[in-house]
Amino acid sequence: MSKQPTVGKRGAATDLRIYSAVVNAVMSHRLPPGTRLGEAEFCELYQVSRTTVRKALQRLAHDHIVALRPNRGAVVASPSPQEARDIFATRRALEREIVPLVIRHGTPASLARIRAALQAEEQARHSGDRAAWIRLGGEFHLLLAELAGNAVMQRFMVELVSRSSLIIALYENPGVPMCGNDEHERLLAMIEQGDTAHATALIDHHLIEIEGRLHLGASDRKLSLAEALAGC
The missing domain is CATH 1.10.10.10 (Winged helix-like DNA-binding domain superfamily/Winged helix DNA-binding domain)
Incomplete structure (x- = not known):
């Protein structure tokens, strides 16, 4: 029994x-x-x-x-505007380190997981499920942190992605997508090609673009x- x-x-x-x-x-x-x-x-x-x-x-x-x-x-x-800037600056610094590790440790299986994550994100976007799309966009970044093979970075990313979601919820421009799937697609293509320099530059630009679409204001x-x- x-x-x-x-x-x-x-x-x-x-x-x-x-x-x-x-x-x-x-x-x-x-x-x-x-x-x-x-x-x-x-x-x-x-x-x-x-x-x-x-x-x-x-x-x-x-x-x-x-x-x-x-x-x-x-x-x-409710993160303050300065907290928002600090969190995105930290994410950029961390994800610039994560992407080269994903490329270095990449395998057919890990690339397939990234592709599956992108497909789920795209399906949510096409179905109009904004909540799922936002969540899956964050999970895409968490998957990269997992595939980087650094447990400490992964733990930091869990906190940073959750706090970023709070920031976006507080300061987003209504109706404007925060994490375009096209940039995720381009990032995967660069990871598949082993193009560390351009992939690192893209993740940095990607996060700058997300932060740049935010505005100060209370929800x-x-x-x-x-x-x-x-x-x-």
């Missing part, structure tokens, strides 16, 4: 599920910056204790996705927590 999971293990699994749901909702722009994350709502949505919810929120705060305010609860973080979009996490 199989051993049943302990309450602690179930709690840990739910903690991770809440964390992943919030990160995915942020990356898909379903949880805009400033959205209040009520503990009671999480407890009702996931049928867990406040202790489990607090563990998930603390982890999200550690990764700068959530801000914990004393006596006021948790909200999705007043509101969405309930239940709506944002539906299906997660």
